[in-house]
Amino acid sequence: QVQRLKRRYRPDSVGWVQHGNRGRSTPWAVSLPQKQSILALARGKYRGFNDSHLTEKLCAEEDLDFSRETVRRILRAAKLASPQKRRPRQYRSRRPPRPRFGMMALTDASRHDWLEGRGPMLTLLGFQDDATGQILAAHFQLEAENTVGYLRALHALIVAHGIPLSLYRDRHSIFQRNDAHWTLAEQLAGKQSPTQLGRALEELGIEQIPAYSPQAKGRIERAWRTCQDRLVSELRLARAATLAEANAVLENFCADYNRRFAHPAAHADSDFRRLPRRFDLSRCLALRYQRLVNADHTVVLGTHSIALPPLPGHRGYAGETVDLSHQLDGTLRIYRADLLLMALPLPLQEHAQRRPAVIPSAQKRKPKMPRIYNLSGRPALAAVT
Numbered sequence: 001q002v003q004r005l006k007r008r009y010r011p012d013s014v015g016w017v018q019h020g021n022r023g024r025s026t027p028w029a030v031s032l033p034q035k036q037s038i039l040a041l042a043r044g045k046y047r048g049f050n051d052s053h054l055t056e057k058l059c060a061e062e063d064l065d066f067s068r069e070t071v072r073r074i075l076r077a078a079k080l081a082s083p084q085k086r087r088p089r090q091y092r093s094r095r096p097p098r099p100r101f102g103m104m105a106l107t108d109a110s111r112h113d114w115l116e117g118r119g120p121m122l123t124l125l126g127f128q129d130d131a132t133g134q135i136l137a138a139h140f141q142l143e144a145e146n147t148v149g150y151l152r153a154l155h156a157l158i159v160a161h162g163i164p165l166s167l168y169r170d171r172h173s174i175f176q177r178n179d180a181h182w183t184l185a186e187q188l189a190g191k192q193s194p195t196q197l198g199r200a201l202e203e204l205g206i207e208q209i210p211a212y213s214p215q216a217k218g219r220i221e222r223a224w225r226t227c228q229d230r231l232v233s234e235l236r237l238a239r240a241a242t243l244a245e246a247n248a249v250l251e252n253f254c255a256d257y258n259r260r261f262a263h264p265a266a267h268a269d270s271d272f273r274r275l276p277r278r279f280d281l282s283r284c285l286a287l288r289y290q291r292l293v294n295a296d297h298t299v300v301l302g303t304h305s306i307a308l309p310p311l312p313g314h315r316g317y318a319g320e321t322v323d324l325s326h327q328l329d330g331t332l333r334i335y336r337a338d339l340l341l342m343a344l345p346l347p348l349q350e351h352a353q354r355r356p357a358v359i360p361s362a363q364k365r366k367p368k369m370p371r372i373y374n375l376s377g378r379p380a381l382a383a384v385t
Contacts (some may be wrong), residue, residue, distance in 0.1 A: 027082050028072060031340030038064060039072065039078050049233045050084050050252045051075065084229065088325045097130050097219075101265045102272035104130040104209070105157070105164040106220040109145035112228055112327075118241040124227060124250075125149045127157050130168065133267035135223065135254045136161055140246045141339050143350045147196050152328055154200070157282065166207040168217055175201075177210065196287055203284050205273075226257070281332070287326040287348075299334070301326075307341055308334065 003077065005017075030038075041062060046054050051072045057065040075082075109125040123145055125140025141149050157164075165255045169175050177192045186192050194202060195302040201208055211217040231253050240246045275281060291299040295318050297308045311317060323335040332346040 002087065006218060030066065030074065034064065037191060038066075038074055039080070042080055046233070048083055048175075050229055051082055053230050055231060060345065085196050090098065095216075097266075099131060099266040101129060101131050101134075101270045102162065102164050104166045105136060106130055106168045106169055106217055107150070107153070108170065108220045108224060109146055109149070110219065110224045110228065112232075114140065114228075114232060114235060114246060115241060116232065118239070119246070120243070122243065122246060123149065124224070124231075125153050127153060128223055129164075130219065132262050133219065133223070134258045134262040134315070138250060138254055140243055140250060141350075142243060146170070147287070148328070148348060148350060150174060150197050153159070154197075155281070155285050155328065158204075158275065160195065162270075162274055163204050164206060165271050166209055167201060168209045168211060170214075170217070171210045171212070184294075199288070200284050211340075223257075226261075229275075230257075238324075282327050282329070283325050283335075285328060286333075289324040289326070290321050291324055293320050293322055299324065301332070304346065306334070306342075306344070 042054060046057055049057060052068050055068045055071045106128045109123055111123045114122045120142055124140055124142045127136040129136055137153050137160060139153060143149060174195060174197055176198060177195060182192060214221055234253055235246060235249050238249050240249050288381060293299060297316060297318055298305050301324055302384060317336060323331045327333060330345060330347040331343055333343045334341045
């Protein structure tokens with residue numbers, strides 16, 4: 001090497017120290033048409049995709065097999081910034097994941113403009129396994145985070161995998177009572193009555209673990225952040241504009257997410273449990289109310305007055321307490337202890353808006369003051385005058 005440099009030495013220039021391949025492109029370099037194609041796809045079809053997601057799509061859909069770093073350099077050279085915002089990290093100790101599949105499930109909901117204005121605002125609600133990071137069940141709904149949505153997701157989870165040992169969730173009033181009101185019966189029992197979802201979890205034997213900060217359940221928070229990036233891009237790519245189309249894209253996305261990001265648990269055993277024999281899952285995962293039977297053998301649920309049938313032998317049961325089970329399929333079942341008295345269709349009424357629409361003051365009707373009549377039906381003031 002030194003001998004070659006000595007032979008090339010020129011005292012009147014510095015060109016002799018430059019490499020012979022200077023200015024030449026390498027055989028494996030990205031050609032200009034390929035760079036232009038990548039930039040056109042990044043600005044058009046795959047607009048808003050992050051670097052890793054864009055690299056995967058270029059390889060799978062466009063037959064452009066490049067590394068993520070190569071795609072990143074091309075985008076940054078063209079002044080195309082990543083949609084992901086980097087923030088300084090804070091120190092937090094990470095909780096080790098559970099060792100077995102089904103030992104703990106994480107749950108959360110995310111209200112977001114998933115369709116980017118092409119359709120209504122949606123809420124993503126689902127469950128994730130703590131040991132593997134696998135999305136166990138998820139769905140979109142028009143309504144905000146509510147009890148019915150969690151019951152539906154829990155039903156899908158149990159049907160697909162079984163009953164988990166524990167559930168890591170936040171302290172939303174859907175899961176637990178946060179009010180300071182105690183009835184006399186609750187004071188005597190030493191605890192408040194559970195919410196509808198809390199009662200269902202107790203009947204299923206699922207231990208509830210409340211999280212006291214979003215970072216405590218950071219695994220599902222990071223999964224939702226990934227969904228708000230990748231899933232939004234997939235919905236845009238599929239041009240989804242309705243709830244049904246969004247759920248169809250979500251089903252494929254969850255399968256792809258589990259294939260890419262889920263990992264094996266530390267132990268191969270599964271802690272998901274089967275339902276006990278003769279366990280009525282539909283009755284458990286329902287909105288349940290207790291009502292006192294009126295003297296005319298009717299019960300009231302909201303604006304509905306329901307007439308109950310007689311017992312065998314035309315016996316009555318006025319004054320007794322019955323259990324109303326409003327199930328997820330829109331059927332209302334009424335039980336006296338474990339005896340099914342009747343079942344009737346009564347669709348669940350859900351509202352997409354968090355609060356009722358505000359009525360402008362111009363549309364508010366002022367109640368008319370009642371007029372007092374006396375003296376043979378004449379108004380009182382007129383009679384005085």
